[in-house]
Amino acid sequence: MHKLTIAGIVEGLGRGDFSSEEITRHYLRRIEQLDARYNSFISVTPDQAVARARAADKRRSKGDAPPLCGVPIAHKDIFCTEGIRTSCGSKMLDNFVPPYSATAVDNLAQAGCVTLGKTNMDEFAMGSSNETSFYGEVGNPWDTGRVPGGSSGGSAAAVAAHLCPAATGTDTGGSIRQPASLCGITGLKPTYGRVSRYGMVAFASSLDQAGPMTRSAEDAALLLQAMAGFDPRDSTCSDIEVPDYSAGLDKPIDGLRIGLPREYFEQGLDTGTETAVRGALAELEAMGARLVDIDLPHSHLSVAAYYVIAPAEASANLSRFDGVRYGYRCKNPRDLNDMYTRTRTEGFGDEVKRRILVGTYVLSAGYYDAYYRQAQKIRRLIKNDFLAAFEQVDVIAGPTSPTTAFEMGAKSADPVQMYLEDIYTIATNLAGLPGMSIPAGIIDGLPLGLQLIGNYFDESRLLNIGHRFQQATDWHQQTVSQCMQEV
Amino acid sequence: MSLDKNDIRKLAVLARIDVDDAIIDDVASKISDILAMVDQMQAQDTSAVEAMANPLDAVQRLRRDEITETDQRQSFQAIAPATEDGLYLVPKVID
Numbered sequence: 001m002h003k004l005t006i007a008g009i010v011e012g013l014g015r016g017d018f019s020s021e022e023i024t025r026h027y028l029r030r031i032e033q034l035d036a037r038y039n040s041f042i043s044v045t046p047d048q049a050v051a052r053a054r055a056a057d058k059r060r061s062k063g064d065a066p067p068l069c070g071v072p073i074a075h076k077d078i079f080c081t082e083g084i085r086t087s088c089g090s091k092m093l094d095n096f097v098p099p100y101s102a103t104a105v106d107n108l109a110q111a112g113c114v115t116l117g118k119t120n121m122d123e124f125a126m127g128s129s130n131e132t133s134f135y136g137e138v139g140n141p142w143d144t145g146r147v148p149g150g151s152s153g154g155s156a157a158a159v160a161a162h163l164c165p166a167a168t169g170t171d172t173g174g175s176i177r178q179p180a181s182l183c184g185i186t187g188l189k190p191t192y193g194r195v196s197r198y199g200m201v202a203f204a205s206s207l208d209q210a211g212p213m214t215r216s217a218e219d220a221a222l223l224l225q226a227m228a229g230f231d232p233r234d235s236t237c238s239d240i241e242v243p244d245y246s247a248g249l250d251k252p253i254d255g256l257r258i259g260l261p262r263e264y265f266e267q268g269l270d271t272g273t274e275t276a277v278r279g280a281l282a283e284l285e286a287m288g289a290r291l292v293d294i295d296l297p298h299s300h301l302s303v304a305a306y307y308v309i310a311p312a313e314a315s316a317n318l319s320r321f322d323g324v325r326y327g328y329r330c331k332n333p334r335d336l337n338d339m340y341t342r343t344r345t346e347g348f349g350d351e352v353k354r355r356i357l358v359g360t361y362v363l364s365a366g367y368y369d370a371y372y373r374q375a376q377k378i379r380r381l382i383k384n385d386f387l388a389a390f391e392q393v394d395v396i397a398g399p400t401s402p403t404t405a406f407e408m409g410a411k412s413a414d415p416v417q418m419y420l421e422d423i424y425t426i427a428t429n430l431a432g433l434p435g436m437s438i439p440a441g442i443i444d445g446l447p448l449g450l451q452l453i454g455n456y457f458d459e460s461r462l463l464n465i466g467h468r469f470q471q472a473t474d475w476h477q478q479t480v481s482q483c484m485q486e487v
Numbered sequence: 488m489s490l491d492k493n494d495i496r497k498l499a500v501l502a503r504i505d506v507d508d509a510i511i512d513d514v515a516s517k518i519s520d521i522l523a524m525v526d527q528m529q530a531q532d533t534s535a536v537e538a539m540a541n542p543l544d545a546v547q548r549l550r551r552d553e554i555t556e557t558d559q560r561q562s563f564q565a566i567a568p569a570t571e572d573g574l575y576l577v578p579k580v581i582d
Contacts, residue, residue: 099562192542206541235548236541304527315502322503324575329568333578337503345505353504354514357495358521360502374528376538381531383539415517416524432542456543 001026002162003484006071006219009165013060013070020060020070024053024114027072031116031163033487038139040148040158042077043085044117052114059112068226069112074167076155077118078125079105079210080199084115088201089123089133089151092321092328092347102199103231104168104210111226116164120154123349124318125175125203127151128421131412132351140183141483142446146405149179149421155213156183161483166214166223170200172207173306174400174425177437177451180213181400184439184447186466186476187213188220191457192432193238195224196231204313205236207306207429216476217438217466221245224459240457248460249467254288256465259393261296264424270403273448276441277399280450283473284397284465294389294396298381302427303419305382308362308375309430314352315359321347354415383431386453395461396453399424400437404446428453436462439475447478489519 001023004012012018028046035041049072056070080086080098087093101109109115122132130138130153138153140146141161148157152169156179159167169176171189180187188211195210202208212223225246230239258281265274285291323329323343330346333339348356362371389396402423411418428435433453440450450469454462470476490498495515499506506514560573569576 095566097566099559099566193545232550236545238543238545298531301528301531304525307521307525308528319503323568324577325563326566326568336578336580339578340503341505344503348504353502353506354517354521356502356504357498357506357514358518360498361490361494361518361522362525364498364501370529371525373538374531374533375525376540377533377536378528378531379542380536380539381533383542414520416520419521419524430542 002030004165005216006068006165006214006222007216009071010068020053020056020114021050024049024072024116027116027164030487034161034485035163037144038141038157038161039136040120040138040154040161040163041074041117042087042089042120042135042154045084045115048084049114049116056112056114066110066112068108068222070114071112072114072116072164073108074116074119074155074158074164075105076121076152076167076169078121078170078201079168080201081105081115081118084118086118086201087134089121089135090348090352091134094134094328096327100199103196103233104227105199107229108168108223108226113226119158119167122151122153123352124201124314125151125170125172126314126351126355128174128178128418129411130154131408132349134349137408140405142184142405142480146407146446147182149182149401149405151175152213153179156180156185156187159183159185159213159215160479166212166219168210168227169213170208170210171429172203172310173429174422176211176213177425177435177449178401178422180437181449182405182447184478185213185215186217186220186436186438187211188224188436188459188462189428189434190224190228190459191238191434193236194434194457194459195227196234196237198231198233202317204310205317206313207310216470217463218246218249220436220466221249221463243460245460245463248464251464252288253284253465253468256289256395257292257393258284258289259292259294259389259396261294261299261396261398263296263299264398269399272443273399273403276443276448277450280440280469281397284469287468287472292393294393296385296389296427298378298385299427301378302382302430303423305375305378306426306430307358307419308371309379311355311359312363312372313359315356315363318352318356351415379430382427386431386433390455395465398451400449400451404443404448424451432456434459434462436466438466438469439478441475442478490515490522
């Protein structure tokens with residue numbers, strides 16, 4: 001049963017091939033027996049999952065099944081889940097059991113999804129390797145000595161290892177797409193505002209966006225359909241109507257204009273990565289798409305602008321963790337200031353502290369204009385580059401990640417090297433555009449993704465291209481035998 | 488921009504984070520590396536560019552001034568480190 005996609009599970013449940021309880025127990029068993037290898041889950045919730053699955057089966061028997069009725073999935077541990085510990089990968093929230101659920105979680109539950117558990121992640125989503133988690137690193141299912149990417153590394157690994165058919169993720173600078181690339185799955189970061197951020201632990205509020213991590217573009221369409229939509233509880237959530245994402249999946253793509261940013265292909269792109277990406281592009285060309293060279297002249301400034309804006313917003317957002325209302329509190333504080341300081345010093349890991357310090361610096365008096373204001377201006381230049389490009393093309397394509405998965409520990413001592421992991425994904429977050437990574441090749445036994453960037457609210461087109469590509473190729477079905485092991 | 492130990496100490500106070508003396512040089516050097524990378528921005532002329540805070544240039548949505556949330560104090564305080572009579576307890580501020 002673990003070979004099935006979401007679309008396949010929906011069909012199987014509909015035909016009565018198996019019940020939700022059966023497939024839910026199947027996945028729970030896989031997690032229990034196989035996840036010691038990967039450490040992709042922080043919390044598993046078997047009792048709630050089985051109860052929800054039984055309720056789903058009952059609904060189906062009454063002829064009252066919502067679209068994803070009884071489909072088991074996992075949530076990144078950044079989404080608040082009522083009554084289920086939500087740690088955000090941090091000691092700070094190790095004891096945090098939220099009294100409410102995130103809108104994205106609620107929406108998926110409304111659509112019928114069953115939650116198997118919560119997946120591992122970089123602490124507060126700050127990282128590109130899942131090595132900053134308080135709950136330990138996650139092994140890449142293709143080679144457990146390598147990282148799965150981050151910050152949604154647990155979700156990516158769990159989907160790749162067939163421990164769940166799909167999972168939610170969040171993407172602030174590449175945190176859905178880069179782990180999707182490194183684990184050989186499909187990951188979609190929607191347009192900023194497409195999915196509500198309510199109940200998602202905030203990292204950088206003007207960049208954070210939730211999206212699906214799946215084994216196919218078709219599945220991403222099904223999940224996004226349930227996740228997306230207006231939410232009055234998130235003041236930045238868009239009220240633009242949500243289209244039917246599955247309806248346009250099969251549309252032919254002949255005549256499609258695909259823009260290739262010169263900057264992405266010229267600046268020291270890894271040869272293996274380039275070969276894989278060019279191979280995927282040739283495939284799309286054979287399907288009738290036209291490749292057009294474009295320029296994104298300010299793209300070299302993306303990482304710099306991001307590492308001002310994201311830490312600045314993080315330092316403000318994470319000021320809420322003070323030991324007063326929820327989460328960790330230090331033992332025997334001498335006074336209020338000691339309580340704040342020791343709670344934060346003991347509760348946060350090194351990378352989180354580093355980003356808070358950088359954010360505090362760039363927002364401090366005398367540096368605000370030189371750093372924060374300048375970064376916000378560069379952000380507009382980057383957005384304008386994309387707007388100009390979309391005058392000429394329908395979609396932009398390039399690599400998702402600079403290379404395939406690297407070995408654990410290879411970059412953890414050098415923050416700047418780690419930050420450069422997101423060199424191709426960050427601009428999309430700064431501009432607020434949707435981006436998707438789809439498996440596009442295998443280099444020396446490790447998968448690599450092709451990134452597609454769409455115009456605002458044009459997720460349908462990305463899903464359509466991804467689906468057509470996956471109809472013509474089988475990169476998304478490639479796996480290693482370990483991931484298919486029966487239990 | 489390169490930061491020294493004293494700069495880090497000042498930032499740490501502002502951020503309510505304690506940086507141990509044993510690691511402060513390493514913290515200063517890593518943050519200086521990050522700021523050196525970030526400094527690429529300074530070469531870009533942005534005098535005619537308007538700053539962008541929201542990627543969709545959206546403005547704050549307003550709603551009617553009505554009470555829409557229900558009282559959930561009990562469930563919120565159930566997860567607090569220390570409460571009493573509906574109040575959050577913290578160490579004494581004034582003796």
